[in-house]
Amino acid sequence: MTNPATEYAAGQGIGDARLDGRMVVDPDSGTDLLEVAMGPHHPSTHGVFRMDVALDGERITRLKPVFGYLHRNHEKLGEGHTYLASMPYTDRLDYICSLTNNWAYALAVEKLAGQEVPERAEYLRVIVGELTRVQNHALSVGFLIQDMGASGTPLMYAFREREKILDLFEALTGSRMMCNYMRFGGCRVDATSEWLDAVRKVVTGLPQFADEFEQLLCTNEILMARTQGVGVLRPELAVSAGVTGPALRAAGVNYDIRKVDRYSIYDRFKFKVPLGEHGDVYDRFMIRLLELRESIKILEQALKEIPDGPVMDPKAKIRNFRPKVGEAYGRIEAPKGELGFYLISDGGPNPYRYRVRPPSFVNLTILEDMCLGHNVADVVLILGSVDIVLGEVDR
Amino acid sequence: MAVDEGLKIELGKQGVFVTTLQELYNWGRRSSVWPMNFGLACCAIEMIATTMARYDLARFGAEVFRPSPRQADMMIISGTVTKKMAPQVVRLYNQMAEPRYVIAMGACAISGGPFKQGYNVLKGIDRYIPVDIHIPGCPPRPEALLEAFMALQKKIDAQPLTGEGRPRHLDADAPGEFPVPAQGEHDLEPAANKNVWTVPVVIR
Amino acid sequence: MKTLEEIQAAIEAAVPGAGVEIVPNPAPSGEHSLRLKPETAVEVATFLRDDGELALDYLSNVTGVDWPDKEIAEKVKVTRAVTKTVDGVEQTAEETVEETRKRVEPGFLEVVYHLFSMARSHGPVVLRMRTGNRSDRVDLPSLTPVWRSAEFQEREIFDLYGVVFKGHPDLRRILMWDGFKDHPMRRDYVAPDDFEYEPTPHDEVLARAQAHRAAQQAAAAAQEGTGQ
Ligand code: SF4
Numbered sequence: 171m172t173n174p175a176t177e178y179a180a181g182q183g184i185g186d187a188r189l190d191g192r193m194v195v196d197p198d199s200g201t202d203l204l205e206v207a208m209g210p211h212h213p214s215t216h217g218v219f220r221m222d223v224a225l226d227g228e229r230i231t232r233l234k235p236v237f238g239y240l241h242r243n244h245e246k247l248g249e250g251h252t253y254l255a256s257m258p259y260t261d262r263l264d265y266i267c268s269l270t271n272n273w274a275y276a277l278a279v280e281k282l283a284g285q286e287v288p289e290r291a292e293y294l295r296v297i298v299g300e301l302t303r304v305q306n307h308a309l310s311v312g313f314l315i316q317d318m319g320a321s322g323t324p325l326m327y328a329f330r331e332r333e334k335i336l337d338l339f340e341a342l343t344g345s346r347m348m349c350n351y352m353r354f355g356g357c358r359v360d361a362t363s364e365w366l367d368a369v370r371k372v373v374t375g376l377p378q379f380a381d382e383f384e385q386l387l388c389t390n391e392i393l394m395a396r397t398q399g400v401g402v403l404r405p406e407l408a409v410s411a412g413v414t415g416p417a418l419r420a421a422g423v424n425y426d427i428r429k430v431d432r433y434s435i436y437d438r439f440k441f442k443v444p445l446g447e448h449g450d451v452y453d454r455f456m457i458r459l460l461e462l463r464e465s466i467k468i469l470e471q472a473l474k475e476i477p478d479g480p481v482m483d484p485k486a487k488i489r490n491f492r493p494k495v496g497e498a499y500g501r502i503e504a505p506k507g508e509l510g511f512y513l514i515s516d517g518g519p520n521p522y523r524y525r526v527r528p529p530s531f532v533n534l535t536i537l538e539d540m541c542l543g544h545n546v547a548d549v550v551l552i553l554g555s556v557d558i559v560l561g562e563v564d565r
Numbered sequence: 566m567a568v569d570e571g572l573k574i575e576l577g578k579q580g581v582f583v584t585t586l587q588e589l590y591n592w593g594r595r596s597s598v599w600p601m602n603f604g605l606a607c608c609a610i611e612m613i614a615t616t617m618a619r620y621d622l623a624r625f626g627a628e629v630f631r632p633s634p635r636q637a638d639m640m641i642i643s644g645t646v647t648k649k650m651a652p653q654v655v656r657l658y659n660q661m662a663e664p665r666y667v668i669a670m671g672a673c674a675i676s677g678g679p680f681k682q683g684y685n686v687l688k689g690i691d692r693y694i695p696v697d698i699h700i701p702g703c704p705p706r707p708e709a710l711l712e713a714f715m716a717l718q719k720k721i722d723a724q725p726l727t728g729e730g731r732p733r734h735l736d737a738d739a740p741g742e743f744p745v746p747a748q749g750e751h752d753l754e755p756a757a758n759k760n761v762w763t764v765p766v767v768i769r
Numbered sequence: 770m771k772t773l774e775e776i777q778a779a780i781e782a783a784v785p786g787a788g789v790e791i792v793p794n795p796a797p798s799g800e801h802s803l804r805l806k807p808e809t810a811v812e813v814a815t816f817l818r819d820d821g822e823l824a825l826d827y828l829s830n831v832t833g834v835d836w837p838d839k840e841i842a843e844k845v846k847v848t849r850a851v852t853k854t855v856d857g858v859e860q861t862a863e864e865t866v867e868e869t870r871k872r873v874e875p876g877f878l879e880v881v882y883h884l885f886s887m888a889r890s891h892g893p894v895v896l897r898m899r900t901g902n903r904s905d906r907v908d909l910p911s912l913t914p915v916w917r918s919a920e921f922q923e924r925e926i927f928d929l930y931g932v933v934f935k936g937h938p939d940l941r942r943i944l945m946w947d948g949f950k951d952h953p954m955r956r957d958y959v960a961p962d963d964f965e966y967e968p969t970p971h972d973e974v975l976a977r978a979q980a981h982r983a984a985q986q987a988a989a990a991a992q993e994g995t996g997q
Contacts, residue, residue, distance in 0.1 A: 347611065
C-alpha cells in the first residue's frame, strides 16, 4: 500500500505539505511569565509526571520536568532480594511491556554468570518480545492521538489488538500484564503447539490491523497539522542526550540494538530499521507504525523457524544461585529504547548493586529542548511522542 | 417506609411506578458514578482496559472519566501511592465534592503491595483517606474492577438517608476535609491520620 | 574496537598525566573498566568522545555505587621479643605469634559510566570514579558538559547517594522531595519506621514489627480492660 504519509516518514518527503510550527521566542518581550504546574495529576502526562512550565502567553519559555511521584525504590529492593526474586519486580518497571523487561534482566544475569540459553527459548523470547513491541507501539500511538483530542476511537483500536495479544500472554504465562516469564538460562514454561497456532492466527491478523490503523490516522489533516514540525529533535542532540529507541531513529540516527549487538538470535531474521528524517512528532509517530510492521515480519519468520527442544538450560541453577564476583551490563532494544541492567555481584545470593537503565527516563532529558517555543498544547503531544511509562522513569 | 415488592411489581405492570425517596436518591447516585481520570501506576493500565470495548465500564454508568476532581464522584486509587504523591492524592480527594467514593485498586493501594518495603512507598492509602472498596490483585483484572463497581453500587443502594449509617454528606458532623500530610525531612508527617486509620488488630 | 590497554595508552598520549587505571572484572562478561582520576576526568571524557577512532559519543548509563567502610579482620604473624625466666636467668627470645588485627578500609562512593559509540557501533567502555570518602569529600566532576545524557542520571545519584557533581548545570534532588535530608540508596540508610501493621512479617521486617507489637498488645489489653 502506498501512502503519502508513510513515504514522508521514510525520508522521501512531501514537500509543501509540511508546516512550520516553530516560533521564535522573544526573550525581551517584557510580558509577565505565567508559571503553570502540569501534573502530577494531569490527564495527559501518562501517569504521575509533572512539568513546571513558564509561559509567555501560550508559548513555553521554560519547562522543568519533576520526577519521583512513582519512585518505588526498585533498585533498593533489588539489593535486598535474590537475583530470581527481582524478576517479578522487573515486570512492574515498564508495565506495558513486562516481557521485554524480563528479557533484559535475564540477559544481564546470563552475562554475569556466563549462562547459555537453548535455541527454542531464544525463539520464544523473540516471539513474546516482538508481540510486546507490537502492542506497545499500537498503544503508544493510541495514547498520542488521544492526547491530541481524538478521544476514544484510535485507542479502542489499539486496545482491541492489545487484548488479543494479552490473551496469548495469559495463556502462556498465566498473567495478562505481569508475566514473569523468563528465567536465567531460558524460559519458565514451554509453549504448546496450540499456543503457537494461536499466535500464528493473531499474527496473520496484524497486517490488516496495521493497514486499518494507518488508514485511519496517517493522512488525517489535523494530525499532520498538529504534529509536523513540532518538537523537532536534532540528531546530534539526540545522540549526546542518550535518546534511544523510536525517538532516536525518528531523528535519523541508525541505531537499533537488535542490529548493533545482535543479541539473542536477531541476526537470523531479516528486518529493516525504519529511519525518520525530520525528527518531529510526526516522524516519531510514523516510526512506531513502521516498526510495528517490521515486528510482524520478525514474528512471521520466528514462527516458521521455531525448533523443538528444551526451554531451560539443564545446567542452569534456579535455587541457591550465586554468580561469582564481578559485574555485567546487559541491554536490549526494548520498545521504548535501550533498556539495560547493570549488576554488581559480590558472590552472595543478592546483587550488590542492581541498576536499571531506563529508556524513558533518559529520553526525557531533551523534553525541554523539544518544547521550547511551542504552544502549551503541543507539550502534551511532544511528551506523548516520547512515549514514557512512569514506572520506568521513576522506578 | 418501604413499599411491598410484590405490590410494586403489580403496579409496575399497570404503568404505575412507586418508589421511595431513598431508593430514587440512591438509584441516582449509583447509576452515575463518574470516576476521576487519575492513574497512578500499573493498575491504571488495567483501569483503562476496563473502560475499553471489551469490558465496557459504560454499562455501569461510569464511562465518563473526569479530569477535574470537582466533577468526579469517585477516585480509583489505581496503583502505588508514594510518599511524594500521597499529599497530592489527599488534596485531590479533598477537592472532590460529596458524595464521593474511593476504590483502592490493587495490592499497592491497599498496603504498598510488592513495594511495601520501599522507603518512599506509602503502606496503604487508607492511612489518610477513607476507602470504600478494596480490590486485591497485582494488577486486579478488569473483571475485578467491575466487581468492585457492583460492590460499590450495592453499598450505595443499602445506605439509608437518615440515622445511623447515612452517607457522609448527609451527616453534618462528619469530616469533609482530611488533613494533607506534610513532607518532612525523613518521612511524611504525620505518618497516618489517626482519625481515619487505626492499627488493625492482627489475630495471630 | 581497541583493547582497553590501547585505549589507556591513547588517553595517556592525549592527556598527559591522566593516570587512568584498568580495573579488571572477573565475571564472564569480561567488561573491564577504566578508573579515572577526578582531576582529569573531564579532559579524558572529552578526548574519548571526540577521538575519531573511539568516537564514544553515547553515554548510556550512569550508576552510583556505595562502598561503606569495611572492617577487615586479618591474621598477621607478629614477631616480638619476649622475656622469659629460664632457670632463674632472664632471657630475651624472639617469638612468633598470630594475631588478629582489625583494619578499617575507608569507604567511598563510586560512579560508573557506560559508554558506547553510535557512530561506530561499538562498546561498552566502562569508566569509574571514586570520591575521597562518604562524608565530606564527596564531590566529583560532572560529565554532563560532555554528554547531555548524564544530566538526570547524575542528579539521581546526587539525590540517592549524595555525590556532589561539580559543574553540573542544575544539581537538585530529582526523585525525592526537596526537603528530604537522607540519601536512601546508601547502604547504611534506615527507612522510616512504619511497620506498625504487618500481618505476615518475615526476615528483617519481623524484627521491626515485633518492636511495635508490645505496645500494641498493651493498648489492646487496656482497651479490653475499659470495655468490661
Ligand atoms: S498492585 Fe501491582 S500492578 Fe498494581 S500498581 Fe501495585 S505493583 Fe502495579
